[in-house]
Amino acid sequence: MQTVSLRNIYLSMLLALILQLAPWAGFGLLIRPDFVLLVVIYWLLRAPHLCNIGTAWFAGLVVDLISGGLFGQNALAYAITAFFAVSYQRRLALFNIWQQAAYVFVLLVFTQCVVMVLKLFAGEDVPQWSYFFPSVSGILLWQFVIFTRLGIEPTSNQN
Amino acid sequence: MPRVLEPQQTPSFFIRGPSPLTRLVLFSALSIALIATDARLHYLDEVRQGFVALTHPLQTIANAPSDLFHSSADYITTHTSLVSKNRQLEQKTLEQGSKLQKLQLLETENEHLRNLLGASQTISEPARLGEILHMGRDPFSHKVMVNLGARQNISPGQAVVDGNGVIGQVTRVYPFSSEVTLITDKELSIPIQIERNGLRAIAFGLGMDNVIDLPYLPVNVDIQKGDRLITSGIDGVYPAGLAVAEVVDIDRNPDLSFAQIRSRPLAGVKNHRQVLLIDIPVTESAAGTIVNKTARGADRTLKLQSALPQPSAQPVMATPDANRQP
Numbered sequence: 001m002q003t004v005s006l007r008n009i010y011l012s013m014l015l016a017l018i019l020q021l022a023p024w025a026g027f028g029l030l031i032r033p034d035f036v037l038l039v040v041i042y043w044l045l046r047a048p049h050l051c052n053i054g055t056a057w058f059a060g061l062v063v064d065l066i067s068g069g070l071f072g073q074n075a076l077a078y079a080i081t082a083f084f085a086v087s088y089q090r091r092l093a094l095f096n097i098w099q100q101a102a103y104v105f106v107l108l109v110f111t112q113c114v115v116m117v118l119k120l121f122a123g124e125d126v127p128q129w130s131y132f133f134p135s136v137s138g139i140l141l142w143q144f145v146i147f148t149r150l151g152i153e154p155t156s157n158q159n
Numbered sequence: 160m161p162r163v164l165e166p167q168q169t170p171s172f173f174i175r176g177p178s179p180l181t182r183l184v185l186f187s188a189l190s191i192a193l194i195a196t197d198a199r200l201h202y203l204d205e206v207r208q209g210f211v212a213l214t215h216p217l218q219t220i221a222n223a224p225s226d227l228f229h230s231s232a233d234y235i236t237t238h239t240s241l242v243s244k245n246r247q248l249e250q251k252t253l254e255q256g257s258k259l260q261k262l263q264l265l266e267t268e269n270e271h272l273r274n275l276l277g278a279s280q281t282i283s284e285p286a287r288l289g290e291i292l293h294m295g296r297d298p299f300s301h302k303v304m305v306n307l308g309a310r311q312n313i314s315p316g317q318a319v320v321d322g323n324g325v326i327g328q329v330t331r332v333y334p335f336s337s338e339v340t341l342i343t344d345k346e347l348s349i350p351i352q353i354e355r356n357g358l359r360a361i362a363f364g365l366g367m368d369n370v371i372d373l374p375y376l377p378v379n380v381d382i383q384k385g386d387r388l389i390t391s392g393i394d395g396v397y398p399a400g401l402a403v404a405e406v407v408d409i410d411r412n413p414d415l416s417f418a419q420i421r422s423r424p425l426a427g428v429k430n431h432r433q434v435l436l437i438d439i440p441v442t443e444s445a446a447g448t449i450v451n452k453t454a455r456g457a458d459r460t461l462k463l464q465s466a467l468p469q470p471s472a473q474p475v476m477a478t479p480d481a482n483r484q485p
Contacts, residue, residue, distance in 0.1 A: 018217060018220055018221045021218050022222070023293035025294045026294075029294055029298045052182065053179060053186055057186040065214070067295075067297060068207075068296060068338060070198060071197035071207070072190040072192075072193030072194040072197060073194060075186070075193065076187055076191065076194070079182075079186040080183065082183075083182070083183040087179050118194065124299075124345070131299065
């Protein structure tokens with residue numbers, strides 16, 4: 001089994017943050033997946049002893065800061081999502097790739113729902129259906145990365 | 160099929176630390192406290208500013224690919240396109256030059272008339288050219304980031320315009336950049352005047368591209384399709400006479416108490432990279448009715464009270480509140 005170092009985790013999060021900061025505009029902005037959340041979920045499921053709810057919460061806080069939204073809304077959403085990711089993590093490792101993808105998709109949609117509810121409380125309108133595009137593009141990106149094993153260390157000596 | 164997520168190495172009873180539920184409760188409480196502090200008390204503005212300044216290098220890195228693309232695209236523009244662009248610009252300069260001559264005449268005349276009336280002089284406001292860095296992070300709010308910030312003495316509330324009219328207003332200022340809320344955003348409202356008959360109203364963004372709403376006008380209001388809406392200048396933020404929008408659709412349904420009027424912004428709200436940031440006019444009116452854009456519920460009604468045109472208060476609206484007190 002490969003050991004996961006903290007350095008890898010933080011580097012990947014930094015990379016995700018830079019991707020999130022890239023000047024997205026128009027349709028690209030509408031379908032931009034939540035890179036930071038995807039990386040966080042990956043590490044939550046893979047190495048919960050290094051990346052736990054606190055890490056997720058902190059990542060959400062950073063996303064709040066760069067997005068200029070209400071301070072703490074993404075942090076709360078990430079923390080709740082991380083809770084569900086961590087509590088089913090051991091079961092999830094036994095699932096096959098498609099079941100895992102389905103679960104990750106549920107997590108992504110759930111995070112967006114939490115953010116939406118918080119925004120509704122803050123007095124914003126109910127968004128259109130296109131609000132959930134980032135979850136769809138996010139899960140497509142997830143599957144792409146999993147299949148191509150792009151940037152993921154090979155786990156050849158496993159089992 | 161290879162497994163991506165290996166089973167956890169250590170059984171859960173060896174992992175130190177509180178249980179997930181405890182952590183969840185702790186961090187939820189923390190974030191709810193943060194949300195409340197940010198939404199109600201506005202203590203966190205400095206924290207946000209400092210952090211955005213910290214992430215400035217990251218932002219530069221993230222912008223680098225697209226900047227490189229733009230600059231190389233600029234570099235390899237063809238000769239013909241440059242020539243045609245140059246010709247267009249020259250023609251535009253000529254057209255505007257003739258208008259400008261008339262304007263100078265009008266300005267002197269206006270000054271003279273104002274002297275006769277004893278009214279205060281309007282000053283032309285200095286403006287600075289800024290460049291749009293990127294769109295806002297949230298596709299459902301209409302915001303852009305501009306490359307001028309607190310270091311360049313930009314302050315919240317400044318109007319942002321392009322060649323055709325008002326684009327929006329500076330809402331948040333960071334050390335090296337500032338956030339501009341576009342006029343199509345739900346949270347922005349502009350005191351306007353109909354150019355044809357001088358009727359005052361307030362225009363609201365609707366959160367949709369290319370739509371500006373004119374609510375709270377009676378069904379029988381004197382407004383026509385094609386009317387131009389210009390800034391009235393009574394808010395002390397926008398200089399008077401900037402083009403804002405053009406009325407495209409009027410629905411006078413007698414069952415409703417207000418006419419439903421939709422208009423289209425005249426400025427290229429989404430088109431340009433260069434924008435002008437106009438300094439807040441330093442007149443006595445600034446104290447009275449600055450329309451402060453932290454519009455969240457309560458603020459919005461406050462703004463309405465301060466800026467809605469009231470027929471009875473016509474002379475008062477012309478000279479702002481600050482003048483009323485002796």
